[in-house]
Amino acid sequence: MSYILLIISVLVGSLLVLVLKPNNKIVRLLLAFSGAYLLSVTILHLLPEVYGHTHDAKKAGILILVGIIIQSVLESFSKGAEHGHIHLHSDKSKFPWLLFVSLCIHAFSEGLPIHHANDNLLWAIIVHKIPIAIVLTTFLLNTNYSKQTIIFFLSIFALMSPLGVLVSDKVTFFNLYHTEITALIIGVFLHISTVILFESSENHKFNFQKFAAILLGVLLTVFTLS
Template sequence: MLVVILVLFASALLGGLVERFIPQSSSGVKHSLIFAGSFLFSITIIHILPEVFSLAEDPMKLGLYILLGFFFQQLLEYFTSGIEHGHAHVHEHVNGASRFGLVIALMIHSFLEGALLTHDSPFHEKHESYSLLIGIVLHKLPAAFALVATLKSGQKLSAQVWIILLLFAVASPIGLLLSQHVLALSSDHLLALFAFVSGGFLHISTTIFVESSPNHHFGIKKFVVSLTGAIVAILTEYIL
């Protein structure tokens, strides 16, 4: 578990630090985001959802949790303006009140991600895989990148931005620790939680696809990057 916690923390921290060296408008950033979105979408489809429904006594009820998670993520994005899927707002002024809402919403989102990785869940008893961790890491990197790009002013990171980045970095490990050692959720509650979080993942990943093609034009590069993300997700799921 210690390795998982360190990976979650380091990925968020690294994503924020990399922003200092790579411009937001870089095509590499855009393609990396598409790859991460495709990977996360694929893991949700081939890993989370099949196991959720295969273990459910009432699949229809879990479908409602997925739908609730989808719209809850949309509600969170009212406060974050889409930072979870790498959408930075470098030209907008973020005041104290909006920063507070942004931090709380991002921490809730990251907390739920961490809870999804609990090792005493029925998922991991049935299928031990690091594909889900990799998907979350690939998602956290651009999210941290966009967070720093939105909040920073000038070339240096202020103390406040550092604090916010650190809060974002520790939220997922806290979610993992609480779900595994403190909350002691039952199998039914874990299934509901995983279904709820998977709805959020579907919202984030599909939003990435939409934003990468604002005019809905087919792009061969986007298609190849998306397909590569899906193939890597499949290989990761069945090899690791």
């Protein structure tokens, strides 16, 4: 079921662009909510799980920091698309391979801890992928690529997180080092979610709508975490 839901999340994001054409304000609200939800699940579920299954707290902390660094490197190529920032390049006929590959690596890594986690993480990633799919679809539609090309690359992106779940489930290495890999992914999640939240208020002005979206994401996690 997790495979299908992760694919549907990308489909929903793409359809929202085609049908509703959401503006930047709506996308930012979705990002704020997803960032708060993802951060809450990371702190309330993933962190206790990692530190509860490791005998070396310092090693776990180092791996979390490495995850933060890895995501920082990926964002230098993706131009921050993971948290809603994406810009059209000057040559619309040239496919942005670095951006796309970095997004796919990020999506694949998101799927790795899902198999061993509860449903809250799955839903946090689903919610996070919808605005990212909106941003990516909007970007692709504003290029000179054919519809077939756009559908092809969106399909690849949609399959990356399910592939991460499958690899984590079937490959022995990922099962043996599940705790260490989860620690790395915690770093990735912490980087993404905190950047989203820090950028949620422009010019450091209080925005009630975005604050409400963030608060809703936190409260939803607190009251549903099993």
